[in-house]
Amino acid sequence: MKRLLLVSCLLLLLGSCIKDAPKNPEADITSFSIDPKQLTGDTFIDQANGKILLYLTKEAYEQGVVPTITVSKNAKIYPSSGEKINFNTTGQITYTVTAERPENKKNYVIQVINVGDWSFEFEKWGQNDNDKWEYPIEDDLSTVWSSGNEGVAISGVAKDPLAYPTRSTTDGYMGTRAAEMVTIKGTALSAFVGIYLYAGSLYIGNFNPSVVLTQPLAATEFGEPYVGLPGRFTGYYKYVPGANYQDENQNIIPGRTDECTIYAVLFEGTQRLNGTNILTSDRVVAKAVLNDGSMKSAFTKFDIPFVYRQGWTAQAGTKMMMAIVTSSSKEGDHYRGALGSRLVVDHLAVIPK
Missing domain, CATH: 2.60.40.2340 (Immunoglobulin-like)
Structure with a gap:
């Protein structure tokens, strides 16, 4: 009986010590x-x-x-x-x-998401509620454009649209606004992990913050569904490179001048490509690439034909995706470029065949 009482008391004591999860x-x-x-x-x-x-x-x-x-x-x-x-x-x-x-x-x-309209005037912009970075929105209030701003926010920049590398500007070709990308200096926090600059970037697709710290190139997910076949990629841009080109370790490269990048890519399937394979994947069937990324102090029109992969033919029922990618530093995805490089794009369009 004493042993039974002792065991009962111990169980009561243990029960009183165990809290609900x-x-x-x-x-x-x-x-x-x-x-x-x-x-x-x-x-x-x-x-x-x-x-x-x-x-x-x-x-x-x-x-x-x-x-x-x-x-x-x-x-x-x-x-x-x-x-x-x-x-x-x-x-x-x-x-x-x-x-x-x-x-x-x-x-x-x-x-x-509306997949039928592939002309973009960048007249309307939204703002992230918490971190205050800007992003373009379409007339139907959908959002097909993303940028590196969300990743930059993690590094501790000021909560001000002008503190981010990608934002709206009134310095456009036509209308009231355009998209501006500027290569900016990294923060103290980003420098701690070896990132010393952020290039401005704007692209069709999504930003995946869940992998940005482990696989930064994979965080940029390119593409939206596209119906039909594109013939040309058109738009207006101007570009002024920064004064001193630096590599990913902040070493100034004498004689090197920064360049912008603007291109559109058509690829097969429904899964997005990313920064590791957007130009190299075997799913890519056509590209329209601006080859001249040099300085253009005034707005310059481009009209680039899509070049299709040799031997490729469209198959009935094949689902396609399109990506448009722009950046103020051509190698900004590897944290190379010139601080102050500035790219403005306006009235981009994919013209069907």
Whole structure:
């Protein structure tokens, strides 16, 4: 009896010492899956801005889709996974995820990307709520352009649009605004990991912050779905290189002058290419590359034909993607260039055959 009482007392003491496990505070959508036959491009979850970007066929848009959604452990989502989304209804479609710790919630807005219009005037711009970097938006308020600004924000720049390498400018060719890219000095934090400059960049696609620290080139995900075949890539630009070209270790390279880069690439499939393979992948079928990246103090028009891969022919049903890439320093993806290099682009367009 004494032993039984002793064991009971020990169990009571242990029970009083064990606390309930803390509730999970995370409220994320971790996957958002739709029947691949209804997609023209892979779905992208923009965690930083609370958006889910959908690339749908015309039929899927008209008939609606039924997504399969997973969320953080023990979180709840409304509308629920498996509930049909209808896009022909008015109003914004928003998912709300409530964490196991119920005071934590996160909203995700569904955004269907328009794949039909490939002319860009850069008249409208949005601003990130937290870090204040700018990004172009289209007339239908969709966002197809990304930049390195989101990665630069991690390095601790001031929360001011002008502190970032990519932003809007009133110094455009036509209209009220254009896109400006400037190669800027890195921060104290970026220097700690060996990054001494950031080139301004603007490209069609998405920025993936989850890999930026381990695979910075893979963080730039290029491409949006494209219907048909392109014939020419046109637009206006001006460019002034910075005074002193430096390598990735801040060594000044005498006699070297910085260059800008502007090109468009057509490739097969629905998965985006990235900074490691955008010009070298065997999925690339056509390129339109500006070969002259030298100084142009006044706006200069370019009209570049797409050069198709020899022997390639379009197959019925093949899904295609298009990327447009621009940067104030041609080798800025390797942190080489000249501080102060400035590129302005305006009225870019992909003209179909």
